[in-house]
Amino acid sequence: MHKLKLIIKREYLAKVRNKSFVVMTFLSPILLVGMVMLIVFLTKVNDNETRVIMVLNESDYFSNAFHSSGNVSFVPYNAIDLESAKDSTLKMGIYGLLYIPQAETLEATANHATFYSKDNPVGSILDRVERIFQNRLQQGRLQDLGVSAKDFAAVSESFEVKTSTFEGARSLKGINEVKAVIGGLFGYLIMMFIIIYGGFVMRSVIEEKTSRIIEVIISSVKPFQLMLGKIIGTSLAGITQFVIWILSASFLLLVAMFLFDVDMAALRGASTEGNNPVMQMAPIPSSNFSDVQLYAQELMQIPWVLLISSFLLYFMMGYLIYSSIYAAIGAAVDNETDTQQFIFPIILPLMLAIYVGFFSVFSNPNGPIAVGFSLFPLTSPIVMLMRLPGGIGEGGVPLWQFLTSIILLLVTFLGIVWLAAKIYRVGILMYGKKPTYRELYKWLNY
Amino acid sequence: MSDILQVEKVSKRFGGHAALTQVSLTIPENCIYGLLGPNGAGKTTLIRIINQITHPDEGKVYFQGQPLAPEHISHIGYLPEERGLYKSMKVGEQALYLAQLKGLSKKEAKIRLDYWFKRLDIGDWWNKKIQELSKGMAQKIQFIVTVLHKPKLLIFDEPFSGFDPINANKIKDEILALKEQGTSIIFSTHRMESVEELCDHIALIHKSEKILDGKLSEVKNAYKNNKYRIELHLSDRSDAVIHELRALFEISDEIVIDDTRNHTFTLRLPNGDTTDFLRYLHQNGIHLKTFQEIIPSTNEIFIKTINQKMHA
Structure with missing residues (x-):
């Protein structure tokens, strides 16, 4: 135990004192916040660009159909022919010209209308123009059928179905997605952590091999102790880095929002909705007050204790499984360029977990794919966490699935660490060989 | 023992x-x-x-x-x-770490390191990084550890x-x-x-x-095979003596240096009995300058044994 502590301490200090690690730790939050600010800024710039569209209407229809609003202004031409309208539009540098010719019927008019522009028109503007035509056409046909505008307005009133649980509490639409996003965030965090710090473990093993210190060390400690100490030390350094990132990024974000006066409500809609339940309780325009409160209540009901404790559990086992594979790879090769062929198969299940998780858990947290991947040990740390915000038991993950996934994960964890330790033990003393999978299999019997 | x-x-x-x-x-x-x-x-x-x-x-x-x-x-x-x-680790830190892995306390390790660093004249390296040292210098530290x-x-x-x-x-x-x-x-x-x-x-x-x-x-x-290195100082009758020696004993690797009248050669005595040879020299009044048994070097033993093994 004493030796393990020494190794952990050395690995931790070696990592934390590393210059690039220090730079990354303090630079990343600034970069991240800068990126967010840039995106907010660019989105605003993008939204603020108003496009002017000239309308030359020679027909009897559509006289009052085009209203300027948002980022599109419609400006009518009067008493001018098409050619000169085109000319002046182009000369004035105006975005486009909508030409509606004279025709017998509404349909014919609509069919002959043309949109002129210098470049290919933006999709959103075309959509808008098309929608106006569609509405007008619909209205026209309904009038032909004898439906008055007033009746039409009454008919088109939108309808929303009320949703409720069997217990009678009002349930909310979209809450499943919100929950999955929260779980997804945890899953994503695990994946990023595994890829970043697993890579650190691997490089640290390679460094020991290339600097030839490895044999000196394993004449005093067991290879397994060294591997374990390395993994734990590196992950402690990783956790340190993560904590610094989260603290400084949230601090910087607050400062930045304050300085740039970013609209919090606008951001909340775009970014991770309801990541922070307290924020959801902030005063909101009264119109949808009750809904927001319900969402907030629902978010408070997410089993946070369960979620966070299982996050830690799945995180630890998932990370240990993957980082011991990374350590074994590091031991098997002589330099980093040889690692590619082995790294791809590791990243594959991680990516699969994230994408399968996002697609299938979002649409149906208890569907067969979601269940399958949340039981399979190499993907369960990510996929199960995406399902867990729904709770365990009724309405959420059945208890047997939760327990099965943990038992499978534990068994795999022990198996993989055992295998990886074997490869590690042999690999660290092999020099100058480019290993193949066949070779690795042979090492298991040494 | x-x-x-x-x-x-x-x-x-x-x-x-x-x-x-x-x-x-x-x-x-x-x-x-x-x-x-x-x-x-x-x-x-x-x-x-x-x-x-x-x-x-x-x-x-x-x-x-x-x-x-x-x-x-x-x-x-x-x-x-x-x-x-x-x-990228400092010399002293690294030596302490490796010593502690061998079970020494930090304090004890420090005392002993001070002693050894002085003994091998590397006291001022404590805060240097290994990458700043030459290969030989790093070897010294490894020896100490x-x-x-x-x-x-x-x-x-x-x-x-x-x-x-x-x-x-x-x-x-x-x-x-x-x-x-x-x-x-x-x-x-x-x-x-x-x-x-x-x-x-x-x-x-x-x-x-x-x-x-x-x-x-x-x-x-x-592994010795009864070979001796002999150096004789010969008088004028040398040619006759050499002929006689060649006829009586197993002689090889002869070197004659004319002006000093010195004769050097390797002598093999099959049974290891030196009396015949010494008696001959004595009877003929030849002056013996060197008489040394040739003992094979480890290198020769090494090569010979392995060659025997390979041909066996």
Whole structure:
């Protein structure tokens, strides 16, 4: 135990004192916040660009159909022919010209209308123009059928179905997605952590091999102790880095929002909705007050204790499984360029977990794919966490699935660490060989 | 004198390749034991087994009469052939870390490091990083780290590689001093001249098998073949004497130096009996300047044994 502590301490200090690690730790939050600010800024710039569209209407229809609003202004031409309208539009540098010719019927008019522009028109503007035509056409046909505008307005009133649980509490639409996003965030965090710090473990093993210190060390400690100490030390350094990132990024974000006066409500809609339940309780325009409160209540009901404790559990086992594979790879090769062929198969299940998780858990947290991947040990740390915000038991993950996934994960964890330790033990003393999978299999019997 | 280490019929295979086959060795306490053999013979595997880095498929190893166990690690110091240090770590920090892994307390390690750093004139390196040092300098630190915990058994695998002659001598003196203090030393090398200087016992490993072992002096005696180097000072009758000598004895490698009338040659006496030859010289009044038995060097024994083995 004493030796393990020494190794952990050395690995931790070696990592934390590393210059690039220090730079990354303090630079990343600034970069991240800068990126967010840039995106907010660019989105605003993008939204603020108003496009002017000239309308030359020679027909009897559509006289009052085009209203300027948002980022599109419609400006009518009067008493001018098409050619000169085109000319002046182009000369004035105006975005486009909508030409509606004279025709017998509404349909014919609509069919002959043309949109002129210098470049290919933006999709959103075309959509808008098309929608106006569609509405007008619909209205026209309904009038032909004898439906008055007033009746039409009454008919088109939108309808929303009320949703409720069997217990009678009002349930909310979209809450499943919100929950999955929260779980997804945890899953994503695990994946990023595994890829970043697993890579650190691997490089640290390679460094020991290339600097030839490895044999000196394993004449005093067991290879397994060294591997374990390395993994734990590196992950402690990783956790340190993560904590610094989260603290400084949230601090910087607050400062930045304050300085740039970013609209919090606008951001909340775009970014991770309801990541922070307290924020959801902030005063909101009264119109949808009750809904927001319900969402907030629902978010408070997410089993946070369960979620966070299982996050830690799945995180630890998932990370240990993957980082011991990374350590074994590091031991098997002589330099980093040889690692590619082995790294791809590791990243594959991680990516699969994230994408399968996002697609299938979002649409149906208890569907067969979601269940399958949340039981399979190499993907369960990510996929199960995406399902867990729904709770365990009724309405959420059945208890047997939760327990099965943990038992499978534990068994795999022990198996993989055992295998990886074997490869590690042999690999660290092999020099100058480019290993193949066949070779690795042979090492298991040494 | 008891034995520090006994290796009993140890075998080790890696896949289809035999690294050690039924190797048995006995290493007495307080001696320098030379472990010799060509590259790939199995020396390093044997050393790794003694260090419990790998485990034998068959056979047993005893340390001071007890089966080898993890607690013996702190009594063994090992300087591997493939050796290095953490490049970006400071010298002192690194030495402390490695010493603590061997079970020394931080305080004790510091005291001993101060002593050794002074002894090898490297006191001012404490805060340097390894990457700032030359290869020879790093080797000195590795040597210190190997002996720091005062192990009962030291294992040196090619200890002199990377040292310049002056520092190699220094390290050689340190090894001899450690032996004086009662340490047993296993010395693995294929540099024979250092074997002659240092070793009391040797074992020769070839293609996973031990093919020769024993006290260096005994091994040499076993390999001598009754050859003598003779130098005579001849008078005017030299030609006649030389003809007679050639007729009576087995003579080879003759060198005659005319102006000094010196005659040097190798003489082989099949039964090792020198009386006939000496009597002949005496009767003929020939002046004998040198009479020396030719004892084979370890290098010759090494090559001869392995060649015999390969042709057998």
